[in-house]
Amino acid sequence: MYSIVETAPEHIEELSNTMRQVDVDEVWAAGHNTPKHALELSMKLSEHSFTGLVDGKVMCIFGVTPMSPISDTGVPWLLGSDLIDQHKHVFLRMNKVYVNEIKKRFKHLINYVDNRNKKTIHWLRWLGFKLSDPAPYGPDGVLFRKFEYRRD
Numbered sequence: 001m002y003s004i005v006e007t008a009p010e011h012i013e014e015l016s017n018t019m020r021q022v023d024v025d026e027v028w029a030a031g032h033n034t035p036k037h038a039l040e041l042s043m044k045l046s047e048h049s050f051t052g053l054v055d056g057k058v059m060c061i062f063g064v065t066p067m068s069p070i071s072d073t074g075v076p077w078l079l080g081s082d083l084i085d086q087h088k089h090v091f092l093r094m095n096k097v098y099v100n101e102i103k104k105r106f107k108h109l110i111n112y113v114d115n116r117n118k119k120t121i122h123w124l125r126w127l128g129f130k131l132s133d134p135a136p137y138g139p140d141g142v143l144f145r146k147f148e149y150r151r152d
Contacts, residue, residue, distance in 0.1 A: 002090050004098075007049040007061050012039045014058045015051075018081040026114040027079070029142035035079070042077050052080075052094060059083040059091065064102050064109070074106035085119075092123070099127050107151045115143040 016036035027038035039061060043049045046063035053059060060080035067073040076099070084091050102109065113120050115134040124131060129147040137144035 001053075001055050002087070002094070003053045004050050004094065005053060007043060007051045007063075011051040011058050011061060012036065012043070015039060015061055015079065015081060018058065020080055020082050020084065022114070022117045022120070023079045026117060029114055029140060030112065030138045030144070032139055039079060042079070046077075050098070052091070054083050054087055054090075057081075057083060059087060062095075062098065064106065066106075072106055073108040073110060074102060075111050076102060076109050077111060092126070095123075096127065103149060103151060108148065109150075110146065110148040112137055112144040112146055115145055121145065 013036075016034075016039060019035040024035055027033045027035060031038075033041065042063060042065065043061075045065040047066060049061060049063035051058055051061050058081055060078055060083075062076070062078035064074040064076045067075065078095075080091075109129070113124060113131075115121070121131060124147045129149050132146040134143035134145050136142070
């Protein structure tokens with residue numbers, strides 16, 4: 001059973017303990033954040049955040065943060081558990097729908113992805129984002145790629 005619901009505090013607590021290692025590594029490399037702090041901060045800054053559930057277990061939490069209250073630029077984000085790989089086809093279908101909706105809301109989407117996260121890089125390309133070459137990012141200078149989408 002798959003569902004998408006508004007994120008609740010218990011979802012953050014669960015994903016803080018079950019986050020896939022590539023996401024743990026990425027939030028640390030980007031800003032020395034723990035999984036829980038990264039989720040809390042992302043949720044606090046977002047208009048809305050949602051949780052993808054598989055049989056009541058958290059597969060992912062995602063949202064988009066406006067650059068400013070009047071901006072048409074958004075910062076999409078998603079952090080997940082290993083359930084993403086176990087249910088990848090459903091995850092891809094669900095995400096395609098969500099990303100198409102945020103592309104209607106924002107003319108420009110931009111964020112960064114850890115260059116070590118090859119599956120996510122492939123997924124972002126599949127969703128239609130353009131990716132830059134890897135460049136140092138964050139406090140330790142780990143290689144990240146900027147990804148973005150621009151609607152005319």
